[in-house]
Amino acid sequence: MEQATKATPEIRWLGGIQARDAAWLLAMSSMLFVLLFPFSSYVAALPLIKEEWGLNNTQAGFIFSAYLAGFAVSALFVLPLTDRFSSKYILICFASISVVSHILFPIFADNLVTAVVLRVLAGLGLVGVYNPGMRVVAERFANNGRGMAVGTYVTFFYASNSVSLALTGVLMAHLEWRDAYMVMALLAALSVPMAYLLLRSHKAPEGGGSSGALDLSVLKNRATRIFILGYSLHAAELYIVRVWLPAFLVVVLVAKGVDSAEAAITAATVGGIALATAAAGPVVGGILSDRWGRAASASVIFALSGAVSFAIGWLIGFPWPVIIGLTALYGWAIAADSAIYSTAVTEVSEPSKLGSTLAVHSFLGFTGGVIGPIVVGAILDLSPEAIRWGLAFSVTGALSIVAIISLMTVRTPASPPPAPTRPASEA
Template structure:
């Protein structure tokens, strides 16, 4: 019997719940095999296609534009149909987009289209996967299940950076995209075979009412604003990390920066313990208090890295890794907080809004970094410093937004 069998009627046992989390986390890792392709290959693609930093920023950000255009429809739909169905269709679309990039993405314009489609596919796998998981877990296990699932995003991204770094010198970039497309097919198989469908549960509210209730909830809006700032910082950092290390190594050759993809993978892997521990910290010290503490810490470290961006690798890389860990202390705490404070019958709509606003930040972060880099000089330390300052601006906005959550909770009497 599959781990989800009977989930619609009876809460699964602890063992079945653990197996269910493992299936979804494993599928997430495979579906994200291609996640770091463009960030890792950005120096090569920029050179091949003679891209400015702003154009490269668009290529990095277009993925998330596809995400935010699709996520309001796909994730809100999970309040009316089994999220597993949406996940499977979107994981298949992800494989198609990666295969299309491999075969037809031979110019900047074509690459924009295929990478946009891959981002659209992520809209139907990441949060719908979380919704499919939490719909099948008892309430007592949802927060930690959410923490492990969202932390696995970092595992998938880190492995993506790692395998690309280890193979890109030996394989053509179209073949790398083809391999990632094959991994997406594995994700489809895992969920189709390991998670049984459940009957759709009709909601007492229509779609328009769901959106009206969610948009009128100031607590939900506060989490959305904080997630916007978090993703601005996180994905701006990830989009430009490899390029920054390549630039630094060209200036000051150092063993620490000789394999930038490995550093990027380590930075991304650090998201996993940081995210899980961050959620535990939120449980222990209170979610609002925790978030109001760790987000300014991340902002301060962004400014430290900005000042050290031209330092040798043995100085810069440890700072980057510390910063990478710190910026993820809020991730799972934010998502678990939204889920715990939203009624189950409109949770999909809340996640749709949360994702759309949050990943708008993921789209803006790489672009603003690129604009700052062009404005202050791509070959100049001031340009890279300006880019990291832009990340501090993003998380600073997130800290302001989560401050509104405390006010909203006080107003609601919760």
């Protein structure tokens, strides 16, 4: 007598994705996490670098933004290639560029010019990893849990930024800032073999007849334009906070009588830990947008980050625990909508033009990230001392108003329904 067999139920992870795919997603996200270890090392050392090189706030902001400028401009040339060639080779090549540029920074950077050149190269390296990796993730989870999957990938991006800031701060308590930066850069080198092992069996998608060149016709899609605008305003807010919030925390500590050198280390370490809440932001935002829609979820998150922006700069004299609490809330809010825009453009774009769509998305989005820290740096340089931080963060808050008004004009469905599963008899 034949014994009936029961099919073993497929183990599924949060969002309904299979456990095997979840394991791959976590490994892919971990590769990005490791690559970005030195991402915030410059910001952690910024007070010391400003003093050593004699920089003002505008110049310091310019050096940071050079990284984003390298990312934005390179996106126009690198990302369309993913419509024609495998993301595997692009990702591994540019991961190597990112690692080398970060290793060279503590060795050769000693003024505005050398720092800008090396950070532009680092931005070039990141664009060839972050976005092709996101595309691979979006394609793998096209039928189920795409918002959560992209959100998880982006969550590791934010987690690495916070770890980079905090760990560099810890290292700076024992090492010179250049040595601390070098340790983080060398750790990032582990990402290259990780990328190779993860993607060695990855097969290139069909090119769809694409030439691999940038196609600006993707901007004819109204929903695409609005989500790119939202992403640009999000990036401006995000990088303003990443660059200038640690410096703001230094000002708060100095006002409370802490030595400036000690304040720089404490602000980097404590600020990094507080901003670690950003790590939970994108995956939560992605899950919410799968349920409630991309535009609606992004609008609510922008409202929260905007409210904190309008308040925090005026609270220098408030107790330190209050400031840290607001910093933690801020860190979550500025990150939670990040994956929503990237997920949305993969859904409204023509599949054969996704590389060009992501290129324009990244270029215009990160252009906001380039301009934001420089503008705020100029505000800090030109404003009266008594109101400079309140004014700087209030200008940041105004970005949320523009974003919400724009996003409320577009309506998109939540995550697309999963593709139907074929019965075994039809296989």
